[in-house]
Amino acid sequence: KTVEKVTPTLSTSKFLDEGVLTPEEFVQAGDLLTHHCQTWTWQSGDPSRNVTYLPKDKQFLLTRNVPCYSRVRTLENDSKNQKSEEVDVEGDEGWIATSSTSTNDFIEDKVTKDISNLKIESKPTTTTTTTTNKPQQQDSDEEDDNEDIPDMDDFQDDNLVEEDDEGTLSKNKTNSNSQSSNSNSKETTNTTTTEDDNILRTRTYDISITYDKYYQTPRVWLFGYDENRKPLKPEEIFEDISEDHAHKTVTIDIHPHLGISSAYIHPCRHASVMKKLVDKQSENGKQPRVDQYLFLFLKFISVVIPTIEYDFTLEFDT
Template sequence: MLGIRSKISALREYLTPVSTVSTYQKTGEITPEEFVAAGDFLVYKFPTWEWFDVTASRRREFLPEDKQVLITRLVPSYIRANNDEGNKLAEALLGDDTLGAEDDGGWTEIESAIKSKAAAADDKRNDAIADMEAVDADDLDDFDAAEPAESSSDHDPSQKRTYNLYITYSLSYRVPKMYLSGFNADGVPLSADEMAEDIIGEYKDKTVTIEKAPFMEDQTMISIHPCKHANVMRVLLGKAEDKFIESQKPEEITEGMKNLSVGEDNEWEQIDDSHAESAVPVTHYMIYFLKFISSVTPGIEHDYTMGAL
């Protein structure tokens, strides 16, 4: 079954044409070019993430050779999503606020999880994590000052797991796709069933697939299936833009969209004209994506990758 699933996924990726039209605000989908731009920004702001190449036979010609996959290594995880502590964290993450039945595609709690992430996190980093609906260039500077979660010291070291996280581009769904490879406290690779313990139970059967990573040589990982990613990202980006617009004076909105830039010392130039109409530049896409993924895997300390500089 695993081999068949991987082959079907690979065939679908092969048959899907490459999109070059930017529709991320309307559809939540991004092009390969936008994937690279968002990945570059992630690596620039949070150096625990990096690009890496793959073997020539596994390269995808529509991506630069040196920017095939994003990776961050040894991300800590002490809390299992299926034990009492994990259930409490899940309850904190899954609030009453929802996307609305017409928007969610079966994932009504995801947006609530992201909105509540700061409340469930360590008090010391609440301000830095913030509500992801309000992320803009200034907020991203706050992430630089965020400290890794200190709550880890309160947990039994024998329960520690670490994860290598990989982000690829799904051509068939036109969104990022997350792969996870986990290890126990002794550095022994986790089985697929063990890694599934770190996925919120309600989503385990809906979102988790076991497959051979297409960018590695014969290595099986679990992945978060991307079939719902675009819809969730569309709603998150739309809400972020609405909140940004509500916070601005009319004259500031017009001027801000014309002059929106990212970073300091001109390391990130003005956003090109194709994105000038959006208050949320596509370069910020991966930040929202990771906060979305963190709501599905609450015990994996994704914020560590944002603060451990």
């Protein structure tokens, strides 16, 4: 944080040269994202945590309640079984809602190749006051597990009963075909049915993107809920992060605009990956557009969190 304070705000565009963003460009890119993907919204967050280099009402981007139908290990098992490249397999299974334009395909390929680069050496190269959270959570999580979970029966009010109500959809009363007709099979993997109302419940994530002044890139934060809408513990969140990245690239810190401790994907390699993607776009004769930065960025982030189905589709050919 100290380093962040003394780092001057980036004022000239270095998007093409270094894959980084100025705050203004972050706002442009966020505007395009929220325009095309209505599930993403600009947020102002806690006013006392506002940063001056971003507009008050555009402090960070947020998408809420994003479904996460299965754990990463099920994908990784699948890909091992089929003995082919991780991302290709996932792509075939349709976990990314890709439009099959050639541009998107190329990005996919590119991202695939970049996966190896994405593995972060455990020490980032620059001085890092902001980046010292190593996967230490393991230990403290174990403590969490030992927490006394109170006996909820103590809180049960036996006088509180409700009449059976025909109009409430639950408890085995639904028409059983409603599920099968509309959900496709991959969505049913590894989710749990907790009640008999035919709804398979799934984990959900709130994903936010903040501007990281030090790295001059976006930074992705994850906050998860389990099938019963209880906040996920850090080690549970790691189940939704691809094995290659879980304990290397994802750490816990206080969200800069919400003041809540959450998991984030470490941004120290973001710029160089973005630079590569941008170069590739140029080579293919496309003019890289800084306002499309976040689409490209979210595409590559989806390699890190492949089962969290957030929206980031843009027809790149437009």
